[in-house]
Ligand code: SF4
C-alpha cells in the first residue's frame with residue numbers, strides 16, 4: 001500500500017482534547033524516506049553499516065512512526081550514499097542520509113515543547129546564537145558597568161563580588177530546568193509515537209520485560225562509545241569523498257566528553273559550596289578547575305574539528321537548510337570553552353568582571369537554545385538507539401513468517 005502524501009511542511013495537528021497527536025499522513029520528506037526504505041529493503045547491500053538497515057528489515061511498510069524512528073537512528077555518516085548503486089543520477093535517486101536528515105529536523109519540530117517553539121529549530125542558526133550570546137553578554141556587562149565594577153581592582157578571582165552566588169544559582173537553575181523539561185517532554189512524545197504501548201503483542205511482553213535491562217546497558221554503551229560512528233567496519237564515516245575517516249568520531253568524542261567533564265566540574269563545585277561550605281574561587285589544582293580545564297580542552301578541539309568537517313562535507317550528505325543550526329551549536333560550545341579559559345586566566349586581574357559577563361552570557365545562550373537546536377539530536381538519537389536495542393531482542397515476526 002503506498003504511503004499517503006501530504007506536502008504541508010508541518011503536519012502536527014492539535015488533538016481535540018489538547019493531547020499531543022501527529023497527523024497520520026506523510027509529508028513529502030517522510031514519503032521520500034518511506035520510498036527509499038522500500039528500495040533498500042529489496043537491496044539490503046548496506047545491512048552492516050549501521051542500525052538503520054537491520055531495523056528496516058523488520059518492516060515491510062514504513063508509516064510515520066517508523067520513518068521518524070529510522071530517521072533518528074541514522075547518524076548521517078554518509079556511507080550508504082557512497083555505496084549505493086541507485087544514488088543520483090540513477091532514476092531511483094536513493095540518497096538515504098539526505099532524506100533522513102530532512103525528516104530528522106522535522107521530528108525535532110513536531111515533538112517540541114512548547115509546540116510553538118518548534119519553529120526555532122529552523123531559526124537557531126549561527127547568526128541567531130551569536131546575536132543571542134552577544135546580546136546577553138552585553139546586557140550583563142551593562143548591568144555590571146552601571147554599578148561601576150566592569151573594570152575594577154583585582155578581586156582575587158572572587159566571582160561572587162560581581163554577581164552574588166544566589167543570583168547566579170537562581171537564574172541558571174531556572175534556565176537549566178526549563179531546558180531539561182522541554183527536552184524531556186519532547187523525547188517522551190517521540191518515544192510514545194515510535195513505541196506505542198497499545199501495539200505491543202501479548203506474546204512479546206515477557207521478552208520486552210527481560211530485554212529492558214540489557215538493552216538499556218547496550219544503548220548506553222553505544223552512546224558513550226559513539227559506536228556507530230565507526231561505520232560498522234571500524235574505519236569511520238565518509239566526509240568529502242569515498243574515503244572513510246574516524247575524524248568525526250574523534251571530534252564527537254572530544255565534544256561529548258568535554259561537555260560531560262564541564263558538567264562534572266559544575267556539579268563538584270556545587271557540592272563543595274553546599275555540602276562543605278567551600279566557596280569559589282578554587283585553586284588551579286582543585287578538582288572543579290582540573291575537570292573544567294580538561295572539559296574545556298575537549299570543547300575547544302571537538303567543536304573546532306566538527307566545524308571544519310561540516311564545512312568540507314559532501315553537500316549531498318545533509319540538508320543544506322540545517323547548516324545554520326549545526327554550526328550555531330558548534331560555535332556556541334567553542335565560545336563557551338574559549339571564554340571560560342579567558343576567565344580562568346584573567347580572574348586575578350581587573351578584567352575579571354568583563355570576562356565573567358561574556359562567559360555567563362554565552363552559557364545562558366546555550367541553555368536557552370539547547371531544547372531547540374542541535375543538542376536535541378543527541379537526546380532523540382539515544383531514544384531511537386534504546387528502541388533498537390530492545391527491538392532486536394524480540395522475535396522478528398517477518399522472519400518467522402518467512403517474508
Ligand atoms: S542505500 Fe542503496 S545500496 Fe544501500 S541498501 Fe539502499 S538501495 Fe541498497
Ligand code: SF4
Nearest residue numbers: 050074075077078080
Ligand atoms: S547515512 Fe550512515 S547512519 Fe545513516 S542510514 Fe546511511 S549508513 Fe546508516
